[in-house]
Amino acid sequence: MQPVSLNRFFVGLLVLMAMCVTLPAFAQSSPAPDNELNALQAPAEGPTLEQLNDQLDQIRQKVSGSANDDGLSDLRQAALQVQKQADTLIAQQATSIEHLNDQLNILGAPQPDEPPTISSQRKALTAKKNALVDDQRQTNTLSQSARDLASQIFSLRRSLFDSQITARSASPLSTVFWSTMIRPTDDDLGRLRGLFDDIKSASSTALAPGKRFFFFGVLVGALLIWVAGRRLMEHLLIWLMIRWLPEGRLRRSALALTVGLTTVLTIGAATSLLHWGIETNAVLSADVVNLLDQMQTLIIFCAFIVGLGRGLLMLPHPSWRLPQIPDPIAEAIGHFPVLLALALVIIGTQERINSVIASSLALTVAVNGLTALAVSLVFFFTLLRYRRTRRKQGLERLPGFAGLIPFVVAVWVGFSLLALLAGYLTLAYFLTVKLLWISVVSATGYLLIACFGDICETLLSPKQPGGEALGSALGLSPRHQAQASTALAGIGRTLLLFTAVVLAFMPSGSSPGELLEGFTQLDFGNKPLGGLTIAPSDILLAIGVLIVGMLGIRILKDWLAERLLPETNMDAGMRASLVTLVGYIGVVLLAIVVMSTLNVSLTNLTWVVSALSVGIGFGLQAIVQNFISGLILLTERPVKVGDWVSLAGVEGDIRRINVRATEIQMSDRSTVIVPNSQFITQNVRNVTMGNALGVVGITLTLPLDTDVLKIRELLLQAFTEHEAILDTPEPSVSFKDLTNTGVIIAVSGYVNSPRSVGGARSDLLFTVLGRLRELGVALSSPQSMVLVTEGGEKLVQPEG
Structure with missing residues (x-):
């Protein structure tokens, strides 16, 4: 305690x-009239265009004489406030212009014999509309100027931070x-x-x-x-x-x-x-x-x-x-x-x-x-x-x-203390504040992610009482409800994790509010990726994006393979193919993002494509062929993970389909690497594709005086008693042929997999031969024909 x-x-x-x-700071009343911050804010009523211009001019004057980061932050917020008020004024002007257009449409076009009052009213409305259009144009210019000023203040804050972080001051040891x-x-x-x-x-x-x-x-x-x-x-x-x-x-x-x-x-x-x-x-x-x-x-x-x-x-x-x-x-x-x-x-x-x-x-x-x-x-x-x-x-x-x-x-902490003792106080302060901020964001993100996942698991999962009640009330099947619960939990956790990462590593000199405003003002138009100008900072950023992206792809594949896809009715092969395909797509998208981070334009990759085309013409044909074949195998799925295939003397289970080759595990547990192109260009025997059951067949040749009905009962009993033989379809015995060598009887039964045929057939052969020996029934031996040559030499030739 x-x-x-x-x-x-x-x-x-x-x-x-x-x-x-x-306590002294809380003793607040109305601000003093000479408050500089209030001079930058808008009036309580809607500001006019002239008032907004005056406010923006005051902000420009204060920016030129301010060297304080907090002061620059306040000025940037004031500039953004002016921009927001200008956008509101633009919307009001657009409404007024639309109202004037409606009035002019009611008056219609000028007529030769119209009354003078209508002409003068149309003229006044047109002049008012033209004035509003001109004001709206000026307000648009003002809004853009305020936006540009806010961007310039942000750049100034970054420059001020960069200049201070590399400056060396007195160490705490002095x-x-x-x-x-x-x-x-x-x-x-x-x-x-x-x-x-x-x-x-x-x-x-x-x-x-x-x-x-x-x-x-x-x-x-x-x-x-x-x-x-x-x-x-x-x-x-x-x-x-x-x-x-x-x-x-x-x-x-x-x-x-x-x-x-x-x-x-x-x-x-x-x-x-x-x-x-x-x-x-x-x-x-x-x-x-x-x-x-x-x-x-x-x-x-x-x-x-x-x-x-x-x-x-x-x-x-x-x-x-x-x-x-x-x-x-x-x-x-x-x-x-x-x-x-x-x-x-x-x-x-x-x-x-x-x-x-x-x-x-x-x-x-x-x-x-x-x-x-x-x-x-x-x-x-x-x-x-x-x-x-x-x-x-x-x-x-x-x-x-x-x-x-x-x-x-x-x-x-070690880097922070070393920078502090060396006199780089601003660098140490930045590292310490960043560590503190990342710790708070990480702890908060962990708590929210855990709570959100537990809510989805408890309230939506059909395995929980709350989820079971919800599913019965909405008429959802347990399988679909489990899929929805897993997908919702995964999407929510991903969004929370992404938000936490963005907040934790947001640029210096910015706040979460400014970051949110930056996202809302992003332009997603069609723009080139930029020229081939790569800075060291871009390389470091690209490496970070690559590491985080590969980790994210791995987490996504694990989540699909272990959480979401097992809740569906897909077979194991389809799940493995889908996870592999998602991994390939993620790698391609990550490569595009990394190139965008490096400001690499797709047009600058022309020489790479040309070199690849020459390489393909000489030595990369097999690699490209196997790559395309691997994509065909993953999409068309003529064979899939878990199938038992036979190809060019190789027979075994498919364990993995890669982008270049497929791994096949043989019966002796060895693995054979087969190029994917062989599955497209050669004949492939897929034992488990159309029918997952295996057939165990035994053919016996018995003497002509054998009681075939008793033998039929013996064979059916042996197949029925074996635990691997399925009841449906039931085993069957057929009379194949009657020859001079004896009676040919065949028996067959089904097992749950072709892989179980060899073991079941061996067990049944031991059982059947043992019971035949107990009954005194021997298998028929082939008869021999003796030929005597002119030289007296005897040749024995078996018949049949």
Whole structure:
């Protein structure tokens, strides 16, 4: 119980520190009239074209004098807002123009004898329409200018980031690094004093005698929401999960999601209550308003980290833990989310202050380096505790990709610390923030993917009570319902995984919102892939795309072969052919994507095609022929995986059809590689294609005085008693012939596969010959003819 108590203590300390830091910032009222950010925003009513032009000009002026990444981000959002308002204005103008066109259509074309009032009305409407068309043209130009300005600001942010990330500053091992934060410049001190004065003024207003009671009431309410509200909400949701959800993975994943969400929702509600309560009582400056927004985002992010840790580790209830983490490991790293959140709140506060006051570059870089140092040390000591606990308890590495996570994080942290000690503070800050962001996105993606898969399995699978009830209500067959459940789970998990990967590795200097806007503005028109100009960054990106793509194709093939296709009524050969064909298609599409990443145009591959044509003419004919034959085998399926074939003296089971050759396993377990073209150009005997049953036949030649009826009963009894002989079609005995050598009788029976014929026939021969010997019936021996030659030599020639 000690780790649980410590966790609660640290979580409470985190909330108290966050509230104390943000109390002055929450004292917000109406913004000051000289707020520069408000000058960039649109009026409450619909803006006019002139107002939008003025706003865009102000943004351009501020971009030229801004060197702060946060400031550039705000200006980019303002430019996108102008673009959005311009698009709205364009839609309104289009509606007005359409209305004027309707009125002009009603008036019709000018007539020689029409009244002057109609002519003047038509003239006024035409002039108004022409003016609106001109305004719409100008508004379109304005919208495009705003879009271009937003793109230029993004490029400027990237250039600023690239220039800073390669710059070298003072190392944390030197005194210059610490003196920059302890003794900032006079300009930074002046801005800090101005911000602290604004905070002090807001605090005095919030704690004024007439408003003090209301302020403390709001504070107590926020604390109750976090402390009591979280506990009550968490217990209530857990009780509902246990009561309504069946036992299994769905209950565990839902419980983990519930614990994480209650942590985030309660602290979000507490901070929102503080924001609302003090906003109505105090007047804040523009800097305090900006600090308020940034600190609220920081606190919610830290609460999200704590909620993820509590939901995944489940220290109070280890049996509810969703990931397969041993209890000693979970207890050893249980304080990691809280310590990480505390470090981010403490040092992140100074980062937000630097952003608000637009501090000098030296102070900003030094604080960023301190953030990288603190976060890297938290990861470093957590890895040490993990390694020490695993060695002490004698635990094995986690299976699969989970076992690689500690190694990857250790290497990443090592690079961050090396860059930090070498003086590349911005590079270390970038690596640390990227590691933190990837960790949060990966944990969230794991939780959502697991929960979604468990929902599909529990509620849709016919093997579960909920899925069985749903299938009976909708009249679905179990097979189709299982296919729908597997397909839906696979599609949902794929989309969640793709979203997580995109968010985790999104470009630096961008946010998820900006990334979403970029996807919505993609142009999917017909464009060439570009020229043959390949940069080193494109090569690295192409290698990453190739690795991820091959891994994705492998995962897709495994999912098809193990999850989706077994739920269908396809035979094993069809499933194997389909998986192979999907793999080939995926490789082709991946090759196209890699070429597109390298900016390789298809027209630039003309020389490659020419070289291939010459090669085909001389030495690659057999390879191309086998390749085309392999595609024919996979599509037409004259033979498939699992068939028993005979080809040019090779007889056995087809185990695999590759793009060039087919693998056939012989009866002695050896494998023969046969080129695919032989299956197209030669005669192939497919034993199992038309009939999957095998025939066991025995022919006996008996003396003429044999009781054939008794022999018939003996043969039928022997075939019927053998376990491999099928009852349907039933065995049969036929009288083949009557010769001077004896009576020829044939018996036949069916087995479930031609592969079982040899063993069954051998067993039946032993049985039949033994029973014939017991009855005293011998097989007929061939008669001999003696010929005497002139020289007295005797020649014996068997008859028959």
